[in-house]
Amino acid sequence: MRSTLRRVLAVGAALALIGVATPGAAYSQADPESCNELLGPDTPAYVVCHWLAKPDEALGVALFWGADDGANLKGAGPVDGKFIDCSAAGASCPKPEDSVEGDENSPLPEGAGDDGAPQCEAGQQCSVDGHDAGGSSERVAENSSGLPPATTPTPTQDAAAAAAAQTxxxxxxxxxxxAQFxxxxDTELADDWKAGPEAFAAAVKRIGALASRPxxxxxxxxxxxxxxxxxxTNDEIKAFVAAASDALRQAAPGKRLGVHTVVPELACGAxxxxxxxxxKRHPLLNPEQVESPLIAGRVDQLSLDTGLxxxxxxxxxxxxxxxxxxxxIxxxxxxxxxxTQVAAExxxxxxxxxxxxxAIRLSVPVKDGAAQQVNVWTRVQGTQGAVNRLTAWDEVxxxxxxQRRLAAVYDPASPEADLATDLKKLSEAFGQIYLTVT
Structure with a gap:
């Protein structure tokens, strides 16, 4: 329902720009500015039409500007603005010799560095072709997702990524x-964080090298x-999530970050x-505490377990x-x-x-609009060592x-047959895959 309402509001906002509005903002049928009669019989009830300029008004506008061989149009000028008279006393205007030389075939302005960025002194801001480039190292550009943009890998990072690809x-x-997944x-950094800074840094570096691939x-x-x-304690959890998020944002910029947990209280309903x-049983898992890192923007995906x-x-x-x-619900x-993006585990x-x-366990969370995807375990090993496997392949x-919203959780270190065979079978039912990396 909420998704449908969003679509209605989005449609209304867009159509209002061209004179069509939703009922809450629309004019009644008795309004002389209404153009509802032009709408087709199958037009949704929430869409109405309002003239920005009726045909006779539009004709008057055209005649005004075209009269006397366009005299009104020729006599029209720009609105008064703020201009500088460079000949006036005290005016400061750039001199011709201060301009950047070059022609239309010159890709970089005079004084630009090898990477195309102008040479700015510390703390100074300058631009190339209208794009700001700060000289201060503290300025970090952000893309539309709010994450730092991917940077050009250094030779050391390239070497680490190449080595990681061979593991x-x-x-x-x-x-x-x-297999087009x-x-x-899917890894675990909590134990490394608890082990100390050196172990944590090494784990982040290893995972970052693997994740650097596009x-x-x-x-x-x-x-x-x-x-x-x-x-x-909850403070420990917050400190770990903050440290892992910050470290991975640097080691693998532009990659989405996720955590998996469970919130037992949610299933109680009312x-x-x-x-x-x-x-009482799970003091670290009340909804407010789980929500905290989401508000802080630490993670981009929250996987909620359904096991309980x-x-x-x-x-x-x-x-x-x-x-x-x-x-x-x-x-x-x-x-x-x-x-954040919500996934059902x-x-x-x-x-x-x-x-x-x-059907219930895989489709309901998505159909109800609560989860954007479902992560499915195709094999689960019990505490006694017995392994239970997914058998309902045809139903899935x-x-x-x-399918694009279904993800398989898969450990390549414990294949059912072999890696290629397993991935081929999984690709028949799933569009995404979580590869376990220890």
């Missing part, structure tokens, strides 16, 4: 590219954040007793389907999709599942209309 993880990225690197869309740098026992108990939804709420007579629905109500499709279960393939 097993790098070869998996190459193979996933050949949109690729994410086919890599992003990096998910931690999983089960706040649910596992890695961190004891049951206050359930919510109170979930806050199946059987975890029986005490409050909330079945799995209700818990699933409750979670995504809460996510949508909190507008987290405005703060689905681990419950391994083993024997019905067609209805596949039927969801072809949302």
């Amino acid at each position: 097993p993880a790098g070869q998996a990225i190459t193979a996933a590219k050949a 949109r690729i994410w690197i 086919e890599v869309a992003g990096i998910r740098f931690t999983s089960q954040l706040g649910y596992n026992k890695t961190f004891a 049951d206050d007793a359930c919510k109170a108990e979930m806050r 939804l199946y059987g975890g709420y029986d005490t409050w007579k909330i079945n799995a389907e209700q818990a699933h629905r409750n979670q995504w 809460q996510v949508r109500a909190r507008s987290w999709d405005v703060l 689905e681990t419950g499709l391994v083993g024997q599942v019905s067609a209805d279960q596949v 393939k039927k969801l072809n209309p949302i």
Whole structure:
């Protein structure tokens, strides 16, 4: 519903520029300026027409400017503006000898450096062809996504990227590219951060080299954040997310960053007793704390696990389907999709599942507009070592209309058959892949 309303508002804003408006801003049918009669019978009810200039008015405008061989048009001049009389006493105007020399075939202005940027002194601002170029190293340009633009790699970075491409993880990225996947690197930096600055810096450098390749869309740098026992306080979590985000923005500029977690309270719906108990059991996972890094712009994607939804709420007579629905209603109500991209993390499709279960768990979060994609685990190893695998391949393939929104979570170090065979099979059902890198 919210998505539909957005489309209506966007259409209304665009059409208002050409004299068409939505009912809230439109003129009534009795308005002499109305041109609703020109609209077709199949025009949506929320679209109405208003003349900017009626035909007779438009004719009058044309006659005014064309009268007397265009005398009015010829006599028209620019509106009064601010001009400098260079001949006036005290006026400061550039001298001809101060201008940049060159012709239309000169690609760079006089005094420009090898990279095309003008030579500016520290703290000074100057420009080439109208584009500002600050001499201060503290000025950082941003693109439309709010992230620093990708910079030209240094020879050292090129060498690191080339070396990373030859590793097993790098070869998996190459193979996933050949299979036409949109690729994410799925890794864990929390333990490295806890181990100290040297271990953390080395891990970031290694992941950054892998992610520097253009086919890599992003990096998910931690999983089960706040649910596992890695961190004891919310302050620790905030410090880790801030450090990882800042470091990866520098090591792999322009790449999207993601985290994986779970918010047990969301599945309670309106049951206050359930919510109170979930806050007690999971003090680091209340919605406000999970939302904090989203507001700060630290991450670009939040993956929410659905594992607790199946059987975890029986005490409050909330079945799995209700818990699933409750979670995504809460996510949508909190507008987290405005703060970041939201993904559903689905681990419950391994083993024997019905067609209805596949449809509900994969399509509902997307259809309801709460999640933009669903990440699917195709194999899950239990605590006793037993491995459960995705068996409902035919059912997943039927969801072809949302294939680009389905991502497979895959560990190339533990292939089912071999890397090429596995990726070929996954590409039949999924448009994205999260490659586990340890």
